[in-house]
Amino acid sequence: MPPTATGGDLFLLVIADVHYVGQADYTPPVTSRRYHLGRELVRRAVDLARGRTNLDAVLIMGDLVDNGNAPGADRDFAAIRDEVGRLGLPMLWVHGNHDVPAETEAGIVGGGPSVVSIRGYRLVTFWDRYDEGDRAVRCEDDFARLKRISAEALGAPIVALQHNPIYPRIESGYPYMLTNSDDVIAAYSAANVVLSISGHYHPGRPATKRGGVVYVTSPALCESPFPFLVVRVHGREVEVREHCLAFGSDEGPVDDCHCHTEFAYCGEDVAAGSVVARARDVGLRRVCLTEHSGQLYLRAEDYWRYAFITEPDSWLRARATGAARMAAYRGTVTALRSPSVRVGLEVECDGLGRLTLADEDREGWDILLGAVHTVPELLFASPDPRTVEREFMRITESLVSGGIGVLAHPFRLFDRGKMRVPTELYGPVAELLAAHNVAAEINFHTHRPDPAFFGRCLERGVRLSLGSDAHALREVGHLRPHLDLLASIGATGDPASDPQPRSSASSSARA
Helix, strand or coil: CCCCCCCCCEEEEEECCCCECCCCCCCCCCCCCCHHHHHHHHHHHHHHHHHHCCCCEEEECCCCECCCCCCCHHHHHHHHHHHHHCCCCCEEECCCCCCCCHHHHHHHHCCCCCEEEECCEEEEECCCEECCCCCEECCHHHHHHHHHHHHHHCCCCEEEECCCCCCCCCCCCCCCCECCHHHHHHHHHHCCEEEEEECCCCCCEEEEEECCEEEEECCCCCCCCCEEEEEEEECCEEEEEEEECCCCHHHCCCEEEEECCCCCCCCCCCCHHHHHHHHHHCCCCEEEEEEEHHHHHCCHHHHHCCHHHHCCCHHHHHHHCCCCCHHHHHHHHHCCCECCEEEEEEECECCCCCECCCHHHCCCCCEEEECCCCCHHHHCCCCCHHHHHHHHHHHHHHHHCCCCCEECCCCHHHHHCCCCCCHHHHHHHHHHHHHHCCEEEECCCCCCCCHHHHHHHHHCCCCEEECCCECCHHHCCCCHHHHHHHHHCCCCCCCCCCCCCCCCCCCCCCC
8 A cells, every 4th residue: 555645844843851840839859950941941942943943743742840749730731731832733742750640631731642643644642651660661552552543544654752762772770761662663663653752861862763763862951951853754754953042152152132121111021130040041151131211211101102202301301300210220230240241221212313311321331222113203193104214214323323332123113013124225224334333233022134134234344233132031042043144144253242332422312
């Protein structure tokens, strides 16, 4: 009987051994595991993989929590399920020795061992049984189940998923392997299994082929550098790529030059101290704390109605009356300054074209970002696109000539506003940046920047700055897309170093 045709490439996100401890009433014992980061690490892995690959399914390879018997572990398990569920993709789960009881897990994920058909492949999960010593065995019922699935698949290739490694053998006093793994190997070869994926063994094992089956053991997400896998299957061909959420010393220095704090009205769970800690977690050389100056001067309701544009002196009046939070912000971030922590501001232009930064507040910063978040024309019900473009250029020129070191998220205004991006302005903006020695920021926050603009910048000798624009801890150091963009335009050297503010320029406003 001829094999069933597959629907081309199958892309799988593989996450193993999260060992999450969030709400569970439990103190974990192994210090190398970042238990409390589990939910965030899953979110980061999902976001990074989704940005790089058109995924077909997400595979959770067991040990989602660290102690499934602890009170509250079921809530931790459900929290991870919800993070993965945001993708809206098929999710396949295997049961690990640390997980909640199998019947509890089945209730949370909507069923036990399963078989799912995707693009002509059969993805089959096995929930192997454990004894009190963590020894796992594949039951006879599961061997019979695989035979039935193989017969019904009519030659379609099968991907087998389980927690414990099958091959190659791991020599250890701890029982990593299935006790009857040799029987499983024989069954997989007979059943047209093309790929076997496991977890459990935290270092992981690269793809190894035996008996026509590719065996992969995914490394653990819970330990730095927080690895996960993206697997591509094409017929019987298998490609496995490991991605890491943390940057290694072999990758060169990486800086995140745009992170927000608890002073941001638009922040989620960010705080200056926790941003610095997360920067260390993900292996950044340097992080820059850069808060919106307009939000430090104005109350939230006034900032969000763009009072600094419609009432240009409003931010100055707020500072004069003591309503501003600039001093509090400065005190908080200055206490954290170090060779690996830089402090600064993200400034805009008010309705008169002045930087939203008073002379009295200008000194003492390591970095100044300038941003065009809106223009006066966009405050009207039916803005004229050509007027928006002219105002964008006018404000951009005011920013770069006003003493900033970095132009934040250039052209994001158009992308977020669902307007045509005026690519004809790429050259003029790059010329402005070059003339004033201002860096261009690569920024993927709610935006997909165009490599063509940054290519123009490189042609003119403009420095490039990497900024996550983090408004949540999970976004700090989320710079892999930025590095991908740099590679796509052939950038070399160290473009991620933080550009300095040009203190020689005078402020355009005084309180």
